Amino acid sequence: MMALVFGLLTATLLLFGSFVDAAPCADCFTQSRAAYYPNSDDKGTETGRCGFGAFGATINNGDVAAVSDLYRDGLGCGACYQVRCTNGKYCSDKGVNVVITDHGSSHDTDFIMSRRAFGRMAQNVDAGASLLALGVVDIEYRRVPCSYPNTNITIKIDESSSNPHYLAFVIWYQQGMEDITAVQLCERRRKGSQMQRKLNISYSKYNFAFYTQTQSYSCKLLDRSYGAVWTATSPPSGPLSVRMLLSDENGDEKWIVPVNDIPDNWKAGDIYDSGAQVIA
Ligand SMILES: *[C@@H]1O[C@H](CO)[C@@H](O)[C@H](O)[C@H]1NC(C)=O
Ligand SMILES: *[C@@H]1O[C@H](CO)[C@@H](O)[C@H](O)[C@H]1NC(C)=O
Numbered sequence: 001m002m003a004l005v006f007g008l009l010t011a012t013l014l015l016f017g018s019f020v021d022a023a024p025c026a027d028c029f030t031q032s033r034a035a036y037y038p039n040s041d042d043k044g045t046e047t048g049r050c051g052f053g054a055f056g057a058t059i060n061n062g063d064v065a066a067v068s069d070l071y072r073d074g075l076g077c078g079a080c081y082q083v084r085c086t087n088g089k090y091c092s093d094k095g096v097n098v099v100i101t102d103h104g105s106s107h108d109t110d111f112i113m114s115r116r117a118f119g120r121m122a123q124n125v126d127a128g129a130s131l132l133a134l135g136v137v138d139i140e141y142r143r144v145p146c147s148y149p150n151t152n153i154t155i156k157i158d159e160s161s162s163n164p165h166y167l168a169f170v171i172w173y174q175q176g177m178e179d180i181t182a183v184q185l186c187e188r189r190r191k192g193s194q195m196q197r198k199l200n201i202s203y204s205k206y207n208f209a210f211y212t213q214t215q216s217y218s219c220k221l222l223d224r225s226y227g228a229v230w231t232a233t234s235p236p237s238g239p240l241s242v243r244m245l246l247s248d249e250n251g252d253e254k255w256i257v258p259v260n261d262i263p264d265n266w267k268a269g270d271i272y273d274s275g276a277q278v279i280a
Contacts, residue, residue, distance in 0.1 A: 048066065
């Protein structure tokens with residue numbers, strides 16, 4: 001389904017290999033600071049500003065974080081970062097990969113991590129306890145793909161939805177390094193059957209099977225309500241295709257067309273497998 005064009009980037013790097021040092025490098029770590037949720041029971045918060053709900057506390061086994069500037073008005077929701085602390089006495093080289101599910105900052109931090117994620121930056125359990133005792137530590141971070149093995153991009157109908165008047169949903173499990181910068185809601189055109197009949201008439205003598213290929217959709221761009229929540233008032237009544245525009249840091253864009261539609265009898269709380277995923 002989705003194979004993203006990393007080839008182009010690779011080719012560019014090879015071609016201009018000698019200039020790479022001067023260019024801002026995508027793989028480089030950025031220096032910053034991190035704290036952890038003060039009242040956290042190990043995992044993240046269920047009321048994060050991304051609108052993920054309880055899922056926002058437990059996704060990625062609870063290795064989640066709130067970010068300040070990286071929240072980017074909700075664009076940053078669901079992005080993954082490798083975060084490692086820099087104190088050689090306690091910290092591992094690998095650090096931990098966190099998923100962004102919330103917005104917030106304290107003590108000049110870029111990240112407020114779940115307790116679990118914060119402790120996992122350490123070399124071992126004892127070092128983890130020492131890190132937690134420090135409360136705020138120096139870190140470095142970089143964007144990485146998320147890892148959701150055997151999981152497709154998933155649409156969760158928000159509890160605030162009410163069929164047929166108002167549809168709000170959240171997109172889970174997009175594992176690429178791209179942001180979802182726009183979402184279209186598409187319905188199969190009802191006029192399609194008219195069109196099919198016409199084509200059947202004009203082409204039947206040639207035995208063409210055009211009628212199977214005349215699916216046409218009408219789409220409208222949705223508003224990002226906040227975080228990762230997209231909304232539509234008076235959504236179309238048929239089965240709905242939720243298309244997502246992925247944009248990478250170079251400005252390259254690509255629409256993802258899901259394999260599965262949301263059925264017309266969708267209801268609040270339902271979870272739908274899109275059948276599509278980004279190969280990270
Ligand atoms: C078009 O023709 C095919 C084959 O004859 C038929 O099965 C199908 O029902 C027709 N479709 C429409 C919309 O009339
Ligand atoms: C993901 O989507 C593919 C293609 O639609 C499907 O075959 C597969 O079963 C889905 N995976 C899961 C874990 O649901």
